[in-house]
Amino acid sequence: MALPPAISDDSPFPGEPRTATPDAAESQDPRVRRTRQILQQALAELLQSREFDTLSVQEITDAAGVNRATFYAHYPDKFALLECMIAGRFHALLEGRGVAFDGSCNMALLGIVLGVCDFLTQSLRQGAGSKCPKANQLPPHMESAIISVVRGMLLDGIRKHPPEGGYSPELIASAASWAIYGAAREWLQTPDHPPSEEAAPAIQRLVAPIMHLGG
C-alpha cells in the first residue's frame, strides 16, 4: 500500500477510527481506549524524530508495546491512525480552551479559527527536525484530518442553531471548514505574518458569511 485511502464518509468521533471497527459509538471498554491511546502516543513520539512515510506498522506497534495484529483490529492502516491522532489532539486543544457552541456562535467560530492557526503552527514546529521536501507545509493526511475535525465541530454548531438559507448543514460545514483551513494555511506561509490572535478575527469575519447563510 503506497497511497492513503481517500477520506469520504463522515467522521464519527475525534481520535476514534472511522473504519475497521464496527463500533458505531466510541468504545466503553477500557482495553480499547487504552490500546488506541497507546498507539497514538507512540506515533506522536516517533514523529518527533522520524518521517511518517518511513514508519512501518511494525515499528509503531513495537514502540507502543502492542501486537501488530492488534493494530489492524483498530485501524485499517497507519494513515487512519495518523488521522485519528491528529483529530484527537486538535479536539483536545479546543476542549482545553473551552471552545464549544454553547454561547455565541461567533465566539465559537473565532475559537476554532484560532485553534487551527495555533495547531498548524505547533505541528510545523514539531516536524521541523525532519527534512520536508516542501518546507512550511503539512503532509496531506494531516491536513485532511484537521479539516475533518473542524467540519464535525461546525456541523454540531449548525445543528444546534440551524441557519435558514436552505443549504444543507453538511455543505455549509464543508465549505467553511475548508475555507478556514485554507486561510490559516495561507496566513502561515506568508513571510512576515502577524500573530494568530490578530489573524484569526480577520479569517473569522471572512468565513462568518458562509455560516450565517440566510440567517
Add this chain to the structure above:
Amino acid sequence: MALPPAISDDSPFPGEPRTATPDAAESQDPRVRRTRQILQQALAELLQSREFDTLSVQEITDAAGVNRATFYAHYPDKFALLECMIAGRFHALLEGRGVAFDGSCNMALLGIVLGVCDFLTQSLRQGAGSKCPKANQLPPHMESAIISVVRGMLLDGIRKHPPEGGYSPELIASAASWAIYGAAREWLQTPDHPPSEEAAPAIQRLVAPIMHLGG
C-alpha cells in the same frame, strides 16, 4: 482485612508481585506489564494527596482505569501493590545510578546505602502533605519493602562473590539490609544531620564487616 500480610518469602523481582501470580519469572506478556505499571502509577499519584490507609482498592483501580477484579489477579491486596511499587521505584533509582555488583563490592554497597538515604529522604518529602501521626517516619509497609529490595540486591552480590565465613548468604543479606535501613533511618531522624553523601560512607564502613565475614 485490617493488617498487612507478613513479608516472609524471598522477593522474586522488584516491582513484581510475590504472591497471587503463579508466574515464577517476570511476565513477558505486554498486557500484564501494562496493568501492573498502570496500577503502580495510579497508586503513586493518589499517595501525593491521600493517605495510604484511606485508599480503597476500588479507588486505586478507578484511578488506573482497571477493573477491580483485575487488581486481585495481580496483587493479593493493596499492601502488596504498595510493596511492589516501592520496590520497583527503588530498584529504578539504583539502576539509574548504575549501581550493581559488577566491579568493586564496596562501591556497590556504598551506592546502595546512598540510595537508601536518598530514597528515604524523597519519600518523606513526597508524603509531607499528609498529616502523619509520627512525623519523619515512613509507614511500616514501605519500610519492609525497601529492606526487602536491599536484601535481594545484597543477596545477588554475595552469590557473585561469596564470603568464606560459613554464614548463609540469606543471613548475611538480611542482617546487612536491616542494618543499612536502621542506620539510614537514624541518620534521617537526627535533627541536624549531614548530607547523605557524607553519611553514606560512614554507614557503609559500619556495615561492611557484616558483608565480608571471614573473607
Add this chain to the structure above:
DNA sequence: CAACACTTGTCGTTTAGTCAACAATTGGTG
C-alpha cells in the same frame, strides 16, 4: 534473473481483562 530481507494484511488459538453479581466483613448512625 534469482535470492533476499522486509512489509502488509489476515487468521486461529490461547491468555488477560472486563463486567456484573455474589457472600462476608467492616464502620458508622439513629
Add this chain to the structure above:
DNA sequence: CACCAATTGTTGACTAAACGACAAGTGTTG
C-alpha cells in the same frame, strides 16, 4: 441493638489482546 452503606475477595461468562504463522507484495542487491 438493628440498619444502612461501603469495602473486600471471589466467581463465571464474555471480549479484547497476544502470539505465531501464513500468503502476497515490494524493493534491492549480486
